Amino acid sequence: KQEVTQIPAALSVPEGENLVLNCSFTDSAIYNLQWFRQDPGKGLTSLLLIQSSQREQTSGRLNASLDKSSGRSTLYIAASQPGDSATYLCAAPDGYGQNFVFGPGTRLSVLP
Amino acid sequence: DARVTQTPRHKVTEMGQEVTMRCQPILGHNTVFWYRQTMMQGLELLAYFRNRAPLDDSGMPKDRFSAEMPDATLATLKIQPSEPRDSAVYFCASGLVQQDYGYTFGSGTRLTVV
Numbered sequence: 001k002q003e004v005t006q007i008p009a010a011l012s013v014p015e016g017e018n019l020v021l022n023c024s025f026t027d028s029a030i031y032n033l034q035w036f037r038q039d040p041g042k043g044l045t046s047l048l049l050i051q052s053s054q055r056e057q058t059s060g061r062l063n064a065s066l067d068k069s070s071g072r073s074t075l076y077i078a079a080s081q082p083g084d085s086a087t088y089l090c091a092a093p094d095g096y097g098q099n100f101v102f103g104p105g106t107r108l109s110v111l112p
Numbered sequence: 113d114a115r116v117t118q119t120p121r122h123k124v125t126e127m128g129q130e131v132t133m134r135c136q137p138i139l140g141h142n143t144v145f146w147y148r149q150t151m152m153q154g155l156e157l158l159a160y161f162r163n164r165a166p167l168d169d170s171g172m173p174k175d176r177f178s179a180e181m182p183d184a185t186l187a188t189l190k191i192q193p194s195e196p197r198d199s200a201v202y203f204c205a206s207g208l209v210q211q212d213y214g215y216t217f218g219s220g221t222r223l224t225v226v
Contacts, residue, residue: 032214034214034215036217041222042219042220043203043217043218043219043220044203044205044215044217045217046214046215046216046217049214089155091215099145099157099160099168100215101157102147102154102155103154104154105154
């Protein structure tokens with residue numbers, strides 16, 4: 001059964017810093033991995049979807065990488081801004097690829 | 113932008129009452145998921161459908177929860193009778209399995225059972 005963990009659980013940084021969020025998964029037989037953002041009291045917004053054939057995916061200041069062999073994905077946020085403050089969740093497919101298993105999230109605070 | 117629509121956004125009900133939550137998936141998506149989110153448990157999969165057929169509902173308490181897709185534009189999640197421990201945010205998400213896909217989530221229904 002797929003299990004997803006994320007570290008750190010919470011992170012507080014000053015504005016402008018580059019930062020890395022980590023995601024680990026136990027079943028590496030995945031065909032993609034997705035990163036989401038959740039603002040307090042809101043739903044989940046998809047940020048990046050990385051296919052297993054890709055090693056990374058970029059959108060603006062966000063870059064996500066995927067290393068299936070080590071069971072890890074990282075989300076890199078460049079030049080962080082207060083508007084980036086949110087909880088970031090990664091999700092990996094279960095063994096049969098039928099649904100996604102979510103990590104507990106990293107709660108990010110970017111201080112002005 | 114295409115979006116997943118959930119209703120109601122908020123629901124407060126008394127213990128023992130029936131609760132029905134609705135979801136309109138994105139047109140053309142053939143897979144629909146129901147998740148529940150709590151502070152303690154995070155996001156938990158309750159059930160999901162592909163082409164309207166239930167594929168997995170092992171995450172649901174079967175004695176009180178039921179999920180259906182009466183047609184391709186509507187998914188429902190019912191709780192009867194509701195209990196205080198059911199208080200959570202319930203999310204619907206849809207996707208398309210035939211291609212390399214990701215999920216699109218609705219805004220959720222915040223349920224409070226008192």
